[in-house]
Amino acid sequence: MLRKEIRKMNIDFLTSSGHKIGLEKFLELYKEGKAILLDVRTKDEVEIFSINLGINIPLHELPDNLDKIPKNKLVATFCNEKVRSSIAYAYLLSEGFDNVKVLAATIKEVVEKLKPGFVKKLKGNE
Numbered sequence: 001m002l003r004k005e006i007r008k009m010n011i012d013f014l015t016s017s018g019h020k021i022g023l024e025k026f027l028e029l030y031k032e033g034k035a036i037l038l039d040v041r042t043k044d045e046v047e048i049f050s051i052n053l054g055i056n057i058p059l060h061e062l063p064d065n066l067d068k069i070p071k072n073k074l075v076a077t078f079c080n081e082k083v084r085s086s087i088a089y090a091y092l093l094s095e096g097f098d099n100v101k102v103l104a105a106t107i108k109e110v111v112e113k114l115k116p117g118f119v120k121k122l123k124g125n126e
Contacts, residue, residue, distance in 0.1 A: 002094040019089060021101035023109055026076050031122055035074040037103065040088045045080065051110060059084040066095055076103040 021035075029035035030053055037054030039046060046056045057065045059079070069075055075097060077085035085102050092100045105113075114122075 002090060005090045005093045017104070019102055020104040021074070021076050023103065023105035023113055026074075026101075026103055026105075027113070027122060029074055031124070033073075035076055036070060038069060038075050038077050038088065038092075040077055040079050040084045049107065049111075051078070051107075051114075059088055062088060062091060066092075069097070071097060071099070073099070075100045077101070078103040078105075080107060 021029075026035055026037070030037070037051060039051060039054060039056040040059040040062065041056065042058045043056070050056075054076075055068060057068060069092070075092060077088040077092070077100065079085040079088075082102060082104075089100050089102045
């Protein structure tokens with residue numbers, strides 16, 4: 001239940017950053033096939049700028065699409081300002097997903113990281 005997850009989010013939780021994953025660590029796990037990005041931005045936002053490291057399920061569609069999210073990988077939630085990704089994080093935990101983090105990166109940081117040479121390495125075409 002979401003109530004249970006929200007009650008855990010006290011000052012110790014919020015300052016521990018245990019609910020977040022950095023971009024470098026996420027990309028490492030993604031390359032190993034151990035992580036997926038859950039982009040909770042709207043379809044319009046994704047149409048303007050797409051990050052093809054997982055799946056896009058807008059936050060308002062998440063309750064009806066839980067079956068599309070793998071439970072055998074780390075799920076890193078992502079949005080522009082981390083508000084929706086934090087809501088998605090708490091919601092997924094309340095729905096029984098136990099390997100969820102908020103991607104601690106902005107779109108700008110993702111764009112700067114995903115240069116052609118890095119993308120080639122990420123895709124395994126070294």
